[in-house]
Amino acid sequence: MAQESPKEWTLEEENELRLEIDFGIKVKLRLLNGTAEIFGTELAQNIDYEFSGRKIAVFTWHGCKLQIQGNCSVEYIANETPMMAYLNMHMALEQRRVLATQNNGQGPKVLIVGPNDVGKTSLSKMLLSYALRQDRQPIYVDLDCSEGSITMPGCLTATPLTEMIDVEEGFGSSATSAPTAGSAVMPLAYYYGLPSPKDNVKLYNMLMARLAQSVDKRLQEDQAARRSGIVIDTNGLIDATGYEIIANCIKAFSVDVIIVLGHERLYSDMRRLHQKTDVSVIKLTKSGGVVERDHAFRRQTQNQKIREYFYGTSKSELAPYSTMVNYHDIEILQVGEGSLAPSSALPIGEDRKVSETHVVKVEPGEHLLHSILAVSNADKMKEQEILETNIAGFVYISEIHDVRKKMTVLSPCPGRIPKRFWWLGSLKWAED
Ligand SMILES: Nc1ncnc2c1ncn2[C@@H]1O[C@H](COP(=O)(O)OP(=O)(O)OP(=O)(O)O)[C@@H](O)[C@H]1O
Numbered sequence: 365m366a367q368e369s370p371k372e373w374t375l376e377e378e379n380e381l382r383l384e385i386d387f388g389i390k391v392k393l394r395l396l397n398g399t400a401e402i403f404g405t406e407l408a409q410n411i412d413y414e415f416s417g418r419k420i421a422v423f424t425w426h427g428c429k430l431q432i433q434g435n436c437s438v439e440y441i442a443n444e445t446p447m448m449a450y451l452n453m454h455m456a457l458e459q460r461r462v463l464a465t466q467n468n469g470q471g472p473k474v475l476i477v478g479p480n481d482v483g484k485t486s487l488s489k490m491l492l493s494y495a496l497r498q499d500r501q502p503i504y505v506d507l508d509c510s511e512g513s514i515t516m517p518g519c520l521t522a523t524p525l526t527e528m529i530d531v532e533e534g535f536g537s538s539a540t541s542a543p544t545a546g547s548a549v550m551p552l553a554y555y556y557g558l559p560s561p562k563d564n565v566k567l568y569n570m571l572m573a574r575l576a577q578s579v580d581k582r583l584q585e586d587q588a589a590r591r592s593g594i595v596i597d598t599n600g601l602i603d604a605t606g607y608e609i610i611a612n613c614i615k616a617f618s619v620d621v622i623i624v625l626g627h628e629r630l631y632s633d634m635r636r637l638h639q640k641t642d643v644s645v646i647k648l649t650k651s652g653g654v655v656e657r658d659h660a661f662r663r664q665t666q667n668q669k670i671r672e673y674f675y676g677t678s679k680s681e682l683a684p685y686s687t688m689v690n691y692h693d694i695e696i697l698q699v700g701e702g703s704l705a706p707s708s709a710l711p712i713g714e715d716r717k718v719s720e721t722h723v724v725k726v727e728p729g730e731h732l733l734h735s736i737l738a739v740s741n742a743d744k745m746k747e748q749e750i751l752e753t754n755i756a757g758f759v760y761i762s763e764i765h766d767v768r769k770k771m772t773v774l775s776p777c778p779g780r781i782p783k784r785f786w787w788l789g790s791l792k793w794a795e796d
Pocket residue numbers: 382383418419420421479480481482483484485486487508511598599600651652653654655656657
C-alpha cells in the first residue's frame with residue numbers, strides 16, 4: 365500500500381488524540397510543538413515514536429501539534445476525558461507520600477480493580493508515571509497474569525520503578541528477570557503459568573501472598589520505595605472468585621486505597637466491605653477511549669510480548685542464544701495437574717485443594733515443542749519451597765531431538781542455563 369503523507373493534528377488543551385494501530389502496521393508519531401503525554405509519560409519534541417499493534421491516547425494539558433506518519437485503523441480527537449479526575453487522584457496520593465516522608469512512614473498502597481477493558485493498566489501507568497515525574501520511586505505490582513505488562517504472560521510481578529516508563533515499549537517489553545537483557549527495570553517474578561486466576565485459585569493466592577511478602581521486605585529496606593508506595597494492577601475478574609482474590613490481595617499487601625474503575629456495583633460492594641476500616645474506596649470513571657480487545661488481539665499482543673522478550677524491539681534489538689540441552693540436565697515441573705482433572709478422577713483420599721498445588725515432574729518429549737518455560741531460581745526440589753521461589757527468566761523450546769534425548773532452547777542469556785528446574789505452564793509460541 366502506498367504510504368500516505370504525514371498528517372498533522374492540532375489539539376486544544378485537555379484534549380486527546382486516540383489512535384488504534386493494527387499489528388503489522390508501523391505508525392510514527394511526532395510532537396511538533398506544545399506538550400503531550402502517553403499514559404503519563406511526556407513526549408519529547410521532534411522525535412519520532414514508532415508504534416505497532418497498539419491502542420493509545422496522546423493527551424495534552426496545554427495544547428499541542430502532532431504529526432502522524434502511517435495508517436491508523438482509528439484516529440480521532442476526544443475533548444471529554446477523565447484525565448482531570450486521574451490527576452486529582454494522583455495529587456491525593458502524593459499528599460500521602462508527603463506525609464509518609466515527614467513521618468518516615470508508608471506511602472499509599474493502591475489497588476486498582478474493575479472489569480476487563482476499563483483502563484486499569486493504563487491508569488496504573490499514569491499514576492506511576494506521575495509519581496516518577498515527582499521523583500518518587502513507586503513499586504508496580506502486576507497481578508494480571510493474562511497480560512504480562514512487565515515480562516511474560518503467566519507471571520505475578522513486582523517492579524521497583526526508578527526511570528520513566530517508556531512511551532513505545534510501555535513498562536519495558538524487553539524487561540526480564542535475566543540481568544543480561546540490559547533492561548532498566550528488574551521485576552521480581554513468580555510463575556503462575558495459567559491465563560486466569562480462576563484456573564488455579566489456590567496457587568494464585570499462594571503466589572500473591574508470597575509476592576506480597578517480598579514487596580513488604582523491599583519496602584522495609586528501601587526508604588524511597590516505602591515513601592512512594594505501591595500501585596497494584598489486577599486482572600478483570602469480579603465474580604465471586606474475583607471478590608475472594610481481591611479480599612486476599614487487600615490483606616496480603618495491606619492495601620489502603622482501592623480505586624474502582626468503571627463499575628458501580630463493585631464500587632458499592634467495596635465501600636460496604638470496607639466502611640469500618642481505614643481503607644479508602646474511590647470511584648473513577650472509565651475513559652471513553654478504552655478499547656475492548658477481542659481474543660485475537662490479546663493473543664497477538666501476547667505473541668508480540670514473547671517475541672520482544674527474546675528479540676527485543678526495533679529500538680533495542682536483542683539477539684537470543686540457541687543452546688542444546690540434555691534431557692537429563694534439567695527437570696521439567698508442572699503445578700496442579702490434578703486440578704485439570706474432574707474431582708472423580710483424582711486419586712482416592714486426595715481432594716482438589718491438595719492437587720492444586722501439587723508439583724509433578726513432566727517427562728521431556730515432543731509435546732514440549734514451542735513451549736515457553738519459566739526457569740526457577742530454586743536449586744533444590746522441595747515442593748512448597750520450589751513453588752514459592754521466584755524465576756530467573758524464560759526459555760523457548762524450538763526443537764526436540766527425542767531420539768538423542770536433547771532439545772534446542774532459545775534463551776536471552778549465552779551459555780549453559782545454570783538452573784535445573786523449569787516450569788511448564790500453558791504458554792505456547794510459534795516463532796515466526
Ligand atoms: N484513552 C484511551 N484512548 C485510546 N486507547 C486507550 C485509552 N485508554 C486505554 N486505551 C487502550 O485500551 C486498551 C484497554 O486498556 P487497559 O489495558 O488499560 O484496560 P484493562 O482494564 O487493564 O484491561 P484488562 O484488565 O482486560 O487487561 C489498551 O489497549 C489501552 O492501551
